[in-house]
Amino acid sequence: MKHFPTLRSLAVSVSLLLLVAVSALAKPVAAPAKAATPAYELVLTVPAETDLGVPGVRSPTVVWPELFDGAKKRIDIEQFYLAHEEGKALEPVLQSLERAAKRGVQVRVLVEQVFLGQSQPVLDRMKAWPNTETRVLPWAKVGKGGIIHAKFMIVDSKFAFVGSQNFDWRAISQIHETGLKIADPEVVGQVQAVFDFDWSAAALVTEGKTVEPLQQTPPPARIDRSGWLVASPWAFVPTGVGDSEGELVRLIGTAQKRLQIQVLQYAPLRHGNGYYPVIDNALRAAAARGVQVQLMVSNWNAAKPDIQWLKSLALVPGVEVKMVVIPEMSTGFVPYSRVVHSKYMVVDGEKLWLGTSNWQGGYLDESRNLEVVVADPVLAAQAAAVHVKLWDSKYAETLDVMKDYPKARKK
Numbered sequence: 001m002k003h004f005p006t007l008r009s010l011a012v013s014v015s016l017l018l019l020v021a022v023s024a025l026a027k028p029v030a031a032p033a034k035a036a037t038p039a040y041e042l043v044l045t046v047p048a049e050t051d052l053g054v055p056g057v058r059s060p061t062v063v064w065p066e067l068f069d070g071a072k073k074r075i076d077i078e079q080f081y082l083a084h085e086e087g088k089a090l091e092p093v094l095q096s097l098e099r100a101a102k103r104g105v106q107v108r109v110l111v112e113q114v115f116l117g118q119s120q121p122v123l124d125r126m127k128a129w130p131n132t133e134t135r136v137l138p139w140a141k142v143g144k145g146g147i148i149h150a151k152f153m154i155v156d157s158k159f160a161f162v163g164s165q166n167f168d169w170r171a172i173s174q175i176h177e178t179g180l181k182i183a184d185p186e187v188v189g190q191v192q193a194v195f196d197f198d199w200s201a202a203a204l205v206t207e208g209k210t211v212e213p214l215q216q217t218p219p220p221a222r223i224d225r226s227g228w229l230v231a232s233p234w235a236f237v238p239t240g241v242g243d244s245e246g247e248l249v250r251l252i253g254t255a256q257k258r259l260q261i262q263v264l265q266y267a268p269l270r271h272g273n274g275y276y277p278v279i280d281n282a283l284r285a286a287a288a289r290g291v292q293v294q295l296m297v298s299n300w301n302a303a304k305p306d307i308q309w310l311k312s313l314a315l316v317p318g319v320e321v322k323m324v325v326i327p328e329m330s331t332g333f334v335p336y337s338r339v340v341h342s343k344y345m346v347v348d349g350e351k352l353w354l355g356t357s358n359w360q361g362g363y364l365d366e367s368r369n370l371e372v373v374v375a376d377p378v379l380a381a382q383a384a385a386v387h388v389k390l391w392d393s394k395y396a397e398t399l400d401v402m403k404d405y406p407k408a409r410k411k
Helices: 004-026 060-069 091-102 116-127 185-206 244-254 278-288 306-314 377-391
Strands: 040-045 074-079 106-112 132-137 152-155 159-163 177-182 227-232 258-262 266-270 292-298 319-324 344-347 351-355 359-361 369-374 396-398
Touching (some): 040 060, 060 159, 060 177, 091 106, 106 116, 132 185, 152 185, 159 351, 177 369, 244 344, 266 278, 266 306, 278 306, 278 319
Parallel strands (some): 106 132, 292 319
Antiparallel strands (some): 040 177, 159 177
């Protein structure tokens, strides 16, 4: 009998535990909070056989199929050109796009006419898909000059991608490129508006009709938002979208400490049509007020007369210029690749400008290009890490103003 109280106490304890467990099960359990989708994600192409990757920054070979496989209603793609070779990096992307079309997603693809011969094999492949429409637009007949140089896409009017990557197997495997996956509703809507304008313009040009310029005033500086879209040429930019040329000069003018810049080619020239001082003046003015300017260009910039103007900029106190040379693949030469093609600027480690324009005359004032500006120190830090990785690499060399640089082999 002396053990009875202990057994009784044990039974009571077990009963209480069961009661607590049942009560807990009866209460609704809160679902774990979902991680917010980042409004902007930096996307990087690293040339094969280099070590230029940055931790946490994904490749378009992952991001593009992910976007297409998640599409529910529509995918819109506008590109300078399309290029694919059997077995190369673009094949999984094309397969994901085809899967979308076959499950009922409307696919619309618009390309520039200048490189139509390059794009035609991919366009022919797409024409065999259901729910797919393609158009060709000779931009020179819209803006009286220039080309569609933009590279962007929109998925379900919920996501967009803007960047230096052409829809080309080399752009996602053999060239240094940067882009942004965008989930900011206002900016995605603006990218959609640009595509819709150009899609309609293609139909008008095909019918022999004129595309009229848009009459509007520039929107105010977007200090109230984390990100905003700018485009060119200004005469054909939809309402609410800013002017690429004016915004670039304004942003350079806000710099107080440092500008980290990477472009394919830089020169204050308008090829075949003289001097284009807009960006050059802004950079020189920034250096004159004490801003450290770090400019990286590709070895495609070695041709004359561009290299002579680049050397002139490198002589300005506070300006440092580096030229990047990516070596050939171990398997041999690949035409129009193994180059740095990114187009971005980090301002004081706080803002990122990223887009599709080279910094020469004809891109920001005549051709169709898109740029995204994001006031986000975290994203800017990621882009700055991309810049530093390349800037400090064995591929980047400080420009020697006394050196006679060989012209880069492109093809």
